[in-house]
Amino acid sequence: MAEELYDIEVAVPENPIESFLRMDRMPHIWCPGCGIGTTVNCFARALETSGLDLDKVAIVSGIGCTGRVAGYVRLDSFHTTHGRAIPFASGLKLANPSLKVVVYSGDGDLTAIGGNHFIHAARRNLDMTVILINNFIYGMTGGQVAPTTPIGASASTAPHGSFEEAFNLPFLAESCGAVYVARWTAYHVRHLTKAIKEALLKKGFSFVEILAPCPTLYSRRNKLGDGLDQMVYYKNSSEIKNGAETKSVALDLQGKIIVGKFVDKERPTYIDAMNEHFRKRLGDRYIPSDENKEPNPCLERKSRSAASAGRASF
Amino acid sequence: MHADPTGVLAGAHFMDGDHACSEGAMAAGCRFVAGYPITPSTEVVERIAERFPYIGGIFIQMEDEIASSIAIQGAAWGGIKAMTVTSGPGFSLMMEHIGLAAITETPCVFVDVQRAGPSTGLPTMPAQGDMMQARWGSHGDYEIIALSPNSPQECFDLTIQAFNLSEKYRVPVLFMMDECVGHMIERVVIPPAEEIEIVERRMYGGPKEGYQPFEAGRDLVPLMVKAGDGYRIHVTGLTHDERGYPNMSVGAQAKLVQRLVDKIRLHADEIVQFQEHDVDDADVVVVTYGITSRTAIPAIEQARAKGMKVGHLRLVVVWPFPEKRIRALADRVKAFVVPEINLGQMVYEVERCAAGKSKVILVPHGGGTVHQPKDIYTAIEKSLRGK
Incomplete structure (x- = not known):
C-alpha cells in the first residue's frame, strides 16, 4: 500500500533549455557548485533569443572541465586538443563562413597552452565568439596553478601560493584586436546572457570572460568556501562599469571585480579584409572559395577567369 | 570522378618538387592550406598562396605548425579538402594532431619535406629521418598512410593520390618528400582535368533521426557529414562510440582503436604500392x-x-x-x-x-x-x- 504514495504522477515541466542539450549525455561531469553549467544555461538562452539558425552554429572546445561543454550542447560540436580550439575553429570558419563558430573553453586551455592562438585569432579578427570560463585554476587535472591564478592563491603546483602576475584577460583581448570584450560572473546570469547574445551577433572576434566558481579545487583549497560562497563574493564584490578601460580591470585574490561590456567596436573581419584585398588586387580574376561567395556578377565568369588565371600568373 | 579544371594547370612544365606538390594538391581539389614557413618546404605554400586566390582556395599562414595542423582539420569538417606542409621541426610539432585526425577520422594531408635532424639539424639539406616518426609519432595505436615520391612528376601525381587515399579511408595521409625531391627541378606534365581521377568524400545524406556519425559499414570507413548540415554531430579526440559520444570503457577503446587500425591493415593490399x-x-x-x-x-x-x-x-x-x-x-x-x-x-x-x-x-x-x-x-x- 505504501508504494502507491510514490505512484502519484507529478507533472514535471521540461526544462526550457533541454532542447539545446544532449540529454542522452546527462548527468554531466561537473561538480556540485561548479559555475560552468550556469554559463551553459546562459549560453543556451542567448542562442535561443539570438535568432541564429542552430543548424549553422558550431561549437569548438579544447580540453578541461569547460572543454566538455561542446559534448553537452546539441549543436555541431568539436572537442579538440588541449589549447587548440581556436585554430580548429579558424579552419572551420574559413572553410565554411556560413557557420557561426563559438569557442567555449577554459582559462588554462585558451590563455596558457592556447595563448598564442588566442592572440593571433584576435589580431586577425577572425569571425568567432570566444567564451572563456575563468575559474582561476586547472580543474580537470586537479587544481594546478594557471595564468589566471591570483597572486597569493594556493594551487597544487603552487602549494606555497602563486607569485606570478596573472593575466588581465579583457586587456589582453582588447590589445590583440578583439572587437567585443565583456566580463561577467556566473552570478550575473541576466547580464551574461545578454552579453553572450551580443557577442554571438557581433561580427568579428568577440570575447566574453566569465568568472565561475571551482569549489572542489580552487575555493576549497583556498578556504574561500563552497560554490555558493563564491557566488556571494561575486555578488558583493562586483562593480558594473561598462566601457571601463580594460587595463584597469585586473583581478586579484578576492578583490573587487569590474564587470561589464568594455569594448564594442567595428573592424573588418579576416574574411572581409581578404575578400576586399583580393578584389582590389586581382579584380575579377579573384575567385572566393565556394562558401565565401557573395552574389556578385563577376562570379559568373568563374570558369573563364580560372582558365586564364594560370596563364596570367605563371 | 574527374578533377575540377579550375585547379588544374594542364601542360608541360619545368618545376621543382615543392611546386609540383602544390599543383598536385590543387588538382586534387584541395582548397584549404594552412602552413608555417620552414625550409625546405616553404615553396609549397608560397605557390599555394600565389595560386589560391585564382582558384577559390583559402591559404592562411598560421602562427605555428601546431595551429596549422589542426586548422586543416577544422576546414575538413567545414567540408573542404585541406593540407598542411612542413619539415622536420614543424613535423615534430604536428604529431599530436596526426593522432587527432586518426581518432576523429578526419581526411587531411600532411606534407613533410624532410631535412636532416634531430632538432634544427641541417635545415637546407636532405634526409629521410622522419620515416618512423611518420608511422609512430603520435601516441597510442593508429594507422596512417604515407607516400614517398622520387621526382617532381611524382610530387604532382602522388599528391593527388595522397588526397584520394585520405578521402577514401578517412585517414591522415603523410606525404614524405625530402629536400632533394622538393628542390629538384624537372619536367612535370600535368594532364588535362578530365584525365585526373579524383576520389570525393563519401558523405552521408540519410535521415537525421538515429544517425550515428562513427558507425562504419563493411569497409570500416564511416560516411562523413560536415558542420552546418543539420546533423548536430559530436566529434571528439576522446575514445568514443558510434554516436561520437565519449565512452571511457575498455570495450569502447578496444572497438574503436581496432577499427581505426583495421580499416588500413585490412585494406593494405589495395593501398600498398611499390615498383x-x-x-x-x-x-x-x-x-x-x-x-x-x-x-x-x-x-x-x-x-x-x-x-x-x-x-x-x-x-x-x-x-x-x-x-x-x-x-x-x-x-x-x-x-x-x-x-x-x-x-x-x-x-x-x-x-x-x-x-x-x-x-x-x-x-x-x-x-x-x-x-x-x-x-x-x-x-x-x-x-x-x-x-
Missing part, C-alpha cells in the same frame, strides 16, 4: 624509397654489369609497409640491401619481414647529401659474399 625491376632472378634486392631510389640505380646497374643478380624494389607507399611482398622475396633471395638517408629506419621493417631468412644490410647515411652510388654498390657486393 620492381629485375627482381624475378635476383639474388639480392635493393629496397629503396624517395630520392634513394634514384641514387641506387647506378650502383645496381654497375653490379648487374659485373654479373651480380641484383633487383630493385622501390616503395611508393611506405606505410602500410609491403609485408607480404618482402616476406615472399625473403624466401628466395640471399639478401636485401637497404640504403636510407638515416641511420636505419625502414630497414627494421625489412628485417622484420625477412625474419632471418635472408640477410639485411643497411647502407646508412646521416644526411646532408644523398648516397654515393659506390657505397650502395659496395653493400651489394658484400651481400653476395659468404653465406
Whole structure:
C-alpha cells in the first residue's frame, strides 16, 4: 500500500533549455557548485533569443572541465586538443563562413597552452565568439596553478601560493584586436546572457570572460568556501562599469571585480579584409572559395577567369 | 570522378618538387592550406598562396605548425579538402594532431619535406629521418598512410593520390618528400582535368533521426557529414562510440582503436604500392624509397654489369609497409640491401619481414647529401659474399 504514495504522477515541466542539450549525455561531469553549467544555461538562452539558425552554429572546445561543454550542447560540436580550439575553429570558419563558430573553453586551455592562438585569432579578427570560463585554476587535472591564478592563491603546483602576475584577460583581448570584450560572473546570469547574445551577433572576434566558481579545487583549497560562497563574493564584490578601460580591470585574490561590456567596436573581419584585398588586387580574376561567395556578377565568369588565371600568373 | 579544371594547370612544365606538390594538391581539389614557413618546404605554400586566390582556395599562414595542423582539420569538417606542409621541426610539432585526425577520422594531408635532424639539424639539406616518426609519432595505436615520391612528376601525381587515399579511408595521409625531391627541378606534365581521377568524400545524406556519425559499414570507413548540415554531430579526440559520444570503457577503446587500425591493415593490399625491376632472378634486392631510389640505380646497374643478380624494389607507399611482398622475396633471395638517408629506419621493417631468412644490410647515411652510388654498390657486393 505504501508504494502507491510514490505512484502519484507529478507533472514535471521540461526544462526550457533541454532542447539545446544532449540529454542522452546527462548527468554531466561537473561538480556540485561548479559555475560552468550556469554559463551553459546562459549560453543556451542567448542562442535561443539570438535568432541564429542552430543548424549553422558550431561549437569548438579544447580540453578541461569547460572543454566538455561542446559534448553537452546539441549543436555541431568539436572537442579538440588541449589549447587548440581556436585554430580548429579558424579552419572551420574559413572553410565554411556560413557557420557561426563559438569557442567555449577554459582559462588554462585558451590563455596558457592556447595563448598564442588566442592572440593571433584576435589580431586577425577572425569571425568567432570566444567564451572563456575563468575559474582561476586547472580543474580537470586537479587544481594546478594557471595564468589566471591570483597572486597569493594556493594551487597544487603552487602549494606555497602563486607569485606570478596573472593575466588581465579583457586587456589582453582588447590589445590583440578583439572587437567585443565583456566580463561577467556566473552570478550575473541576466547580464551574461545578454552579453553572450551580443557577442554571438557581433561580427568579428568577440570575447566574453566569465568568472565561475571551482569549489572542489580552487575555493576549497583556498578556504574561500563552497560554490555558493563564491557566488556571494561575486555578488558583493562586483562593480558594473561598462566601457571601463580594460587595463584597469585586473583581478586579484578576492578583490573587487569590474564587470561589464568594455569594448564594442567595428573592424573588418579576416574574411572581409581578404575578400576586399583580393578584389582590389586581382579584380575579377579573384575567385572566393565556394562558401565565401557573395552574389556578385563577376562570379559568373568563374570558369573563364580560372582558365586564364594560370596563364596570367605563371 | 574527374578533377575540377579550375585547379588544374594542364601542360608541360619545368618545376621543382615543392611546386609540383602544390599543383598536385590543387588538382586534387584541395582548397584549404594552412602552413608555417620552414625550409625546405616553404615553396609549397608560397605557390599555394600565389595560386589560391585564382582558384577559390583559402591559404592562411598560421602562427605555428601546431595551429596549422589542426586548422586543416577544422576546414575538413567545414567540408573542404585541406593540407598542411612542413619539415622536420614543424613535423615534430604536428604529431599530436596526426593522432587527432586518426581518432576523429578526419581526411587531411600532411606534407613533410624532410631535412636532416634531430632538432634544427641541417635545415637546407636532405634526409629521410622522419620515416618512423611518420608511422609512430603520435601516441597510442593508429594507422596512417604515407607516400614517398622520387621526382617532381611524382610530387604532382602522388599528391593527388595522397588526397584520394585520405578521402577514401578517412585517414591522415603523410606525404614524405625530402629536400632533394622538393628542390629538384624537372619536367612535370600535368594532364588535362578530365584525365585526373579524383576520389570525393563519401558523405552521408540519410535521415537525421538515429544517425550515428562513427558507425562504419563493411569497409570500416564511416560516411562523413560536415558542420552546418543539420546533423548536430559530436566529434571528439576522446575514445568514443558510434554516436561520437565519449565512452571511457575498455570495450569502447578496444572497438574503436581496432577499427581505426583495421580499416588500413585490412585494406593494405589495395593501398600498398611499390615498383620492381629485375627482381624475378635476383639474388639480392635493393629496397629503396624517395630520392634513394634514384641514387641506387647506378650502383645496381654497375653490379648487374659485373654479373651480380641484383633487383630493385622501390616503395611508393611506405606505410602500410609491403609485408607480404618482402616476406615472399625473403624466401628466395640471399639478401636485401637497404640504403636510407638515416641511420636505419625502414630497414627494421625489412628485417622484420625477412625474419632471418635472408640477410639485411643497411647502407646508412646521416644526411646532408644523398648516397654515393659506390657505397650502395659496395653493400651489394658484400651481400653476395659468404653465406
